[in-house]
Amino acid sequence: MTLLEVRDLRKSYGALAVTDGLSLGVAECELHAIIGPNGAGKTTLIAQLSGELAPDSGTVRFAGTDITRLDMASRVRAGLARSFQITTLMPAMTALENVALAVQGRSGSSFRFWRPVAQEAALNDEAMDCLAQVGLADRAARPAGAMSHGEKRQLELAVALACRPRLLLLDEPLAGTGPQEAEVLVGLLAGLKGKVTMVLIEHDMEAVFALADRVSVLVYGRIIASDAPQEIRQDPAVRAAYLGGEATC
Amino acid sequence: MLRGHGNSFQTRSVLSAVFSPDGRRDLTGSDDGTARVWEAAVATELAVLRGHGNSFQTRPVLSAVFSPDGRRVLTVLGGGTARVREAATGAELAVLRGHESYLRSAVFSPDGRRVLTVLGGGTARVREAATGAELAVLRGHESYLRSAVFSPDGRRVLTGSDDGTVIATRMAVFAIAALSLDLILGFGALVSFGHAAYLGLGAYAVAICARHGVTDLFVQMAVGAAAAAAFAAASGAISLRTRGIYFIMITLAFGQMAYFFFVSLSAYGGDDGTALAARSTLLGQDWLENDTVFFYVVLGCLAATYGGLHRLVNARFGRVLAGTRESELRMRAIGYRPFRYRLAAYVISGMLCAVAGVLLANQTEYVAPAYMAWTRSGELIVMLLLGGIGTLSGALAGALVTVGLEELLSDYSEHWRLAFGLILLAVVLWSPAGLTGLVRRLRPEERP
Numbered sequence: 001m002t003l004l005e006v007r008d009l010r011k012s013y014g015a016l017a018v019t020d021g022l023s024l025g026v027a028e029c030e031l032h033a034i035i036g037p038n039g040a041g042k043t044t045l046i047a048q049l050s051g052e053l054a055p056d057s058g059t060v061r062f063a064g065t066d067i068t069r070l071d072m073a074s075r076v077r078a079g080l081a082r083s084f085q086i087t088t089l090m091p092a093m094t095a096l097e098n099v100a101l102a103v104q105g106r107s108g109s110s111f112r113f114w115r116p117v118a119q120e121a122a123l124n125d126e127a128m129d130c131l132a133q134v135g136l137a138d139r140a141a142r143p144a145g146a147m148s149h150g151e152k153r154q155l156e157l158a159v160a161l162a163c164r165p166r167l168l169l170l171d172e173p174l175a176g177t178g179p180q181e182a183e184v185l186v187g188l189l190a191g192l193k194g195k196v197t198m199v200l201i202e203h204d205m206e207a208v209f210a211l212a213d214r215v216s217v218l219v220y221g222r223i224i225a226s227d228a229p230q231e232i233r234q235d236p237a238v239r240a241a242y243l244g245g246e247a248t249c
Numbered sequence: 250m251l252r253g254h255g256n257s258f259q260t261r262s263v264l265s266a267v268f269s270p271d272g273r274r275d276l277t278g279s280d281d282g283t284a285r286v287w288e289a290a291v292a293t294e295l296a297v298l299r300g301h302g303n304s305f306q307t308r309p310v311l312s313a314v315f316s317p318d319g320r321r322v323l324t325v326l327g328g329g330t331a332r333v334r335e336a337a338t339g340a341e342l343a344v345l346r347g348h349e350s351y352l353r354s355a356v357f358s359p360d361g362r363r364v365l366t367v368l369g370g371g372t373a374r375v376r377e378a379a380t381g382a383e384l385a386v387l388r389g390h391e392s393y394l395r396s397a398v399f400s401p402d403g404r405r406v407l408t409g410s411d412d413g414t415v416i417a418t419r420m421a422v423f424a425i426a427a428l429s430l431d432l433i434l435g436f437g438a439l440v441s442f443g444h445a446a447y448l449g450l451g452a453y454a455v456a457i458c459a460r461h462g463v464t465d466l467f468v469q470m471a472v473g474a475a476a477a478a479a480f481a482a483a484s485g486a487i488s489l490r491t492r493g494i495y496f497i498m499i500t501l502a503f504g505q506m507a508y509f510f511f512v513s514l515s516a517y518g519g520d521d522g523t524a525l526a527a528r529s530t531l532l533g534q535d536w537l538e539n540d541t542v543f544f545y546v547v548l549g550c551l552a553a554t555y556g557g558l559h560r561l562v563n564a565r566f567g568r569v570l571a572g573t574r575e576s577e578l579r580m581r582a583i584g585y586r587p588f589r590y591r592l593a594a595y596v597i598s599g600m601l602c603a604v605a606g607v608l609l610a611n612q613t614e615y616v617a618p619a620y621m622a623w624t625r626s627g628e629l630i631v632m633l634l635l636g637g638i639g640t641l642s643g644a645l646a647g648a649l650v651t652v653g654l655e656e657l658l659s660d661y662s663e664h665w666r667l668a669f670g671l672i673l674l675a676v677v678l679w680s681p682a683g684l685t686g687l688v689r690r691l692r693p694e695e696r697p
């Protein structure tokens with residue numbers, strides 16, 4: 001079953017067509033990687049899928065309903081969560097608070113003015129579970145701003161998971177990480193495979209070909225190929241447009 | 250009627266007016282820098298006493314009195330000097346200089362040989378009227394001296410000063426206002442430059458309710474808070490769609506709108522405002538007329554505000570508000586719509602500030618558009634800067650220290666704002682997190 005279906009999506013900044021008639025289908029439970037050179041329009045695509053940006057035209061259907069006009073909050077409620085290429089957390093809040101805030105977002109009203117939120121066991125327990133899931137259980141009390149870069153990337157993942165998504169949009173989760181940090185994150189993503197549908201944007205080819213069920217190649221705002229990883233590796237058009245001479249890496 | 254102070258463009262205020270001892274002449278002092286002697290019965294100008302100030306700046310004549318024999322006049326300028334002049338000709342007989350602070354008032358002794366001056370600080374002086382020589386300095390007033398008079402026999406002096414209760418009440422009132430601003434500015438990162446409008450809405454709620462026979466403090470608070478909520482909801486719905494400098498400008502514009510609305514309200518004194526006939530009542534009783542009782546009521550309101558806000562910022566709502574301050578995009582990405590939380594905070598903040606306004610009107614027993622001037626909004630922001638933005642204790646400390654310094658520094662010089670500015674600059678440069686940040690830094694063992 002197709003969970004996410006994008007049809008003829010278009011977005012231009014002036015004369016620059018950043019998303020240029022893009023169509024894409026993501027099947028339930030698959031890990032769908034999107035690769036492409038810098039400036040291909042990957043982040044812009046995620047922004048339109050998550051509702052941060054409105055497309056100029058085209059439709060986005062999620063679980064059978066048209067969500068093109070919904071705002072971010074409604075899409076999160078519908079089961080679409082995202083992580084950011086540039087770490088976007090609450091630096092002054094602890095790791096636990098960052099995640100608990102996401103849990104709070106889908107559990108009851110936030111117009112509560114009296115009871116201390118720090119003592120809401122239901123929120124904290126669930127947030128702790130998410131932190132444990134990404135291996136940050138022992139970092140719960142750390143302010144996000146004081147964490148290492150790799151830990152912040154893990155926390156981004158935990159916050160997204162706390163939204164209990166059906167589809168996780170991951171914009172370069174390995175961005176800026178060292179080899180050891182990347183290894184941890186790839187392990188986490190491998191563990192999530194099959195439990196949640198994922199769209200993974202990533203430059204790290206090793207990670208992409210290790211994780212992906214399917215790979216789409218985005219160049220100049222269009223998908224030029226979409227296939228199983230081993231087919232993509234061999235595709236001459238892809239090699240010419242993107243993998244280029246360094247395809248052996 | 251005695252006219253003639255000012256020109257055709259601007260009428261100057263008459264700051265003081267007294268009869269001569271024989272009741273046949275009138276003496277007026279004006280902020281155009283002149284005092285005039287009038288014949289009381291027909292309002293003919295007999296003498297203009299000029300020469301107060303220099304050509305660049307006219308100093309207001311704050312008060313002017315006749316000597317007991319009616320032959321001399323004692324004028325006080327909005328500076329540090331008083332002058333004794335001949336009433337008939339205006340000739341200067343003596344200049345009383347050497348006041349280290351600004352003069353509030355000056356009176357003759359019953360025999361006309363001595364002069365009693367009151368300074369903006371805590372001292373009064375007795376001087377010889379003919380020479381200006383200092384005969385005695387009366388110190389030891391723990392606070393603001395307002396006036397001083399001779400006893401009829403001229404041997405004793407009675408001084409009247411603001412006591413500590415009045416100052417503490419002011420501190421508590423402004424602490425409530427600062428706390429309310431801190432909710433949006435500190436916890437929501439919304440720099441409102443029109444917050445004093447809510448102070449004014451509360452104050453006018455008192456005047457307007459009282460005019461219509463509603464004198465109960467809590468009813469007036471409810472009316473003020475409701476007006477503030479309506480104004481905050483309407484203005485917030487527009488201003489909260491903007492960020493940064495635009496938000497500052499729009500809140501400033503709304504604040505000025507409120508200001509000019511009340512300036513145009515001539516039934517309530519327009520620009521000049523209106524004095525309250527009495528303080529508000531509690532359960533139909535005039536208990537608040539007692540300064541001490543009133544102080545404890547204000548203190549109770551402050552405690553309730555502090556406690557309530559403490560709960561709020563640590564509750565679900567507070568965490569969401571802090572989240573919108575930290576990262577709006579992240580909040581939206583986890584399913585929140587920041588606007589509605591900001592608007593709610595904006596309304597709550599306005600309502601609390603209106604409560605402070607109700608109390609302020611009661612403290613001063615006077616209501617004027619000046620309460621909602623943009624400079625007052627700036628002062629509230631300064632309180633937060635000084636105390637430390639984004640912590641409740643910072644707002645509290647900022648208000649206490651600002652009001653305290655105002656009282657203290659204005660005792661020493663009319664240019665106290667300059668000194669206050671330097672202190673503020675020093676604190677902000679040395680400790681960007683304000684005084685509370687400084688305290689935290691000096692006690693590092695308490696850091697989590």
Ligand SMILES: Nc1ncnc2c1ncn2[C@@H]1O[C@H](COP(=O)(O)OP(=O)(O)OP(=O)(O)O)[C@@H](O)[C@H]1O
Nearest residue numbers: 013016018036037038039040041042043044045085
């Ligand atoms: N707000 C904007 N205004 C104008 N141009 C933009 C804007 N946002 C993105 N672009 C342009 O759109 C193009 C695609 O940007 P995008 O961030 O989607 O690329 P990307 O594929 O994510 O690249 P990278 O791999 O570097 O993250 C770039 O050329 C970028 O300069």
Ligand SMILES: [Mg+2]
Nearest residue numbers: 042043044085
């Ligand atoms: Mg990108």
